[in-house]
Amino acid sequence: MRIDLEAAAPAWRQIADQLRAALVSGQLRPGAQLASVRELALDLGLNHNTVAEAYRQLAAEGFLQLERRTGAVVLERKSPRPPAGEQERFAVRLRTLLAEARAAGVPASALQSALRRAVEELS
Amino acid sequence: MSDIREASVERDTARLPGGALGQVGPFLMLAASALWLRARWDDLPARLPVHWNWRGEPDRFVSHTAAGAAMPLFLGLGLCLLMLAMQLGLRHAAPRTAMRPFSLRLVLAGEYLAAFACCGVLAAAVTAGRLLVPLLVLSGAGTAALLASTIVMARKTPREVRNPAAWRGLFYVDRDDPALFVPKRRGYGYTFNYGNPMAGAMTVALLAVPLMLAFFALSAR
Numbered sequence: 001m002r003i004d005l006e007a008a009a010p011a012w013r014q015i016a017d018q019l020r021a022a023l024v025s026g027q028l029r030p031g032a033q034l035a036s037v038r039e040l041a042l043d044l045g046l047n048h049n050t051v052a053e054a055y056r057q058l059a060a061e062g063f064l065q066l067e068r069r070t071g072a073v074v075l076e077r078k079s080p081r082p083p084a085g086e087q088e089r090f091a092v093r094l095r096t097l098l099a100e101a102r103a104a105g106v107p108a109s110a111l112q113s114a115l116r117r118a119v120e121e122l123s
Numbered sequence: 124m125s126d127i128r129e130a131s132v133e134r135d136t137a138r139l140p141g142g143a144l145g146q147v148g149p150f151l152m153l154a155a156s157a158l159w160l161r162a163r164w165d166d167l168p169a170r171l172p173v174h175w176n177w178r179g180e181p182d183r184f185v186s187h188t189a190a191g192a193a194m195p196l197f198l199g200l201g202l203c204l205l206m207l208a209m210q211l212g213l214r215h216a217a218p219r220t221a222m223r224p225f226s227l228r229l230v231l232a233g234e235y236l237a238a239f240a241c242c243g244v245l246a247a248a249v250t251a252g253r254l255l256v257p258l259l260v261l262s263g264a265g266t267a268a269l270l271a272s273t274i275v276m277a278r279k280t281p282r283e284v285r286n287p288a289a290w291r292g293l294f295y296v297d298r299d300d301p302a303l304f305v306p307k308r309r310g311y312g313y314t315f316n317y318g319n320p321m322a323g324a325m326t327v328a329l330l331a332v333p334l335m336l337a338f339f340a341l342s343a344r
Contacts (some may be wrong), residue, residue, distance in 0.1 A: 005126040019132065033134045038301070043130035043218045045286050045300040071134065 003044065011046055015054035023063045024122050028074050034064070036071035126286060135219055139210055140228045146210075149203045149238035153196050156242040160192060163249060167192065171248045175255055185248075195248070198336060199241025205332060206234040216303035216321075217313060220283055225276040226313065229269065236265045277311035284308055289318070 003014040022028045034055075035043070041051045055072050058064045065073045101111055139146055171192055172181030185191030209230050217223055243258035284290075285305050289297035295305050298318040303325070307314050315322035 001132050002127060002129045005128065022132070028132070034132050035130070035134055039135045039219075040130055040132065041301050042216070044128045045218065045297065045302060045305075046128070047299040048301060050299075 012050045012053040016057045019058055030074050030076040032074045034072040140231050149234045152238045152242050153199050156245050157196055173248055195241045195244040199238050202237040203234050206230050213304055218302055222280045222306055232269055
């Protein structure tokens with residue numbers, strides 16, 4: 001896990017986003033025990049509440065089970081049926097992000113290959 | 124300045140080096156020496172040498188009392204407990220970096236050396252200095268080996284500067300960082316995170332230990 005405290009996204013969101021990517025891609029399998037809040041906070045040099053917030057978010061999404069003794073355990077999670085309009089909402093977000101990248105000068109071909117790679121990793 | 128932090132999401136399953144037997148070793152050495160002292164108690168002279176000049180002649184003595192004779196063992200016990208506490212502190216309150224397992228092994232080796240040296244001082248005192256030369260040679264070799272290991276480890280270990288904004292000269296102060304020990308910015312080893320409330324108390328305790336030992340040593344003369 002690698003987080004940038006100077007980035008616009010708050011630290012807890014960066015932790016949650018990276019863990020979610022690892023969970024969706026299967027890098028973290030059901031039953032796997034994650035570092036406890038205390039261990040991850042210690043290693044990252046962050047307040048316990050920051051890491052706990054990320055874990056709580058993933059627990060609310062059904063990815064993790066949080067227990068005082070065993071810490072965070074990865075759950076078997078079925079992919080939910082997307083609510084109506086969810087695909088369109090993500091398409092708009094993706095379009096906004098792509099426009100931002102194009103405006104910053106990132107070539108379309110680089111975006112295409114990055115998108116393909118990301119889809120392959122997370123499928 | 125960017126502030127990138129990296130960590131593993133896997134559980135920290137590391138244990139103290141040497142296992143239970145390896146950790147008990149220095150205390151067993153001290154206990155065996157105490158039993159040896161007890162077995163030879165009636166044969167001891169009225170005054171026991173505890174310091175020798177450069178010619179190897181004793182120049183300081185303690186009286187034949189339990190506190191005086193066992194002083195090197197008490198000193199060894201204090202040092203071993205301090206180094207055990209340091210290991211526990213590094214294991215539970217220092218971040219998982221490449222330096223941590225090396226440092227834990229180094230502190231354990233230092234604990235063995237301290238126990239050996241203190242038992243050796245007792246043996247030298249009880250045998251009227253006959254074991255002094257072998258003790259000095261072995262302790263010197265052990266110290267040199269520890270120093271050499273530290274230099275090798277320091278060269279091998281990748282340099283990491285934790286939270287560059289939290290350094291105030293040589294001191295690290297970050298109230299949000301739960302670590303008690305953090306890798307030094309320069310050189311090899313750890314320093315306290317003075318943003319952690321325990322750091323101030325630990326510094327006072329670390330300063331108090333040598334002062335108490337010096338007081339104990341002086342009062343036993």
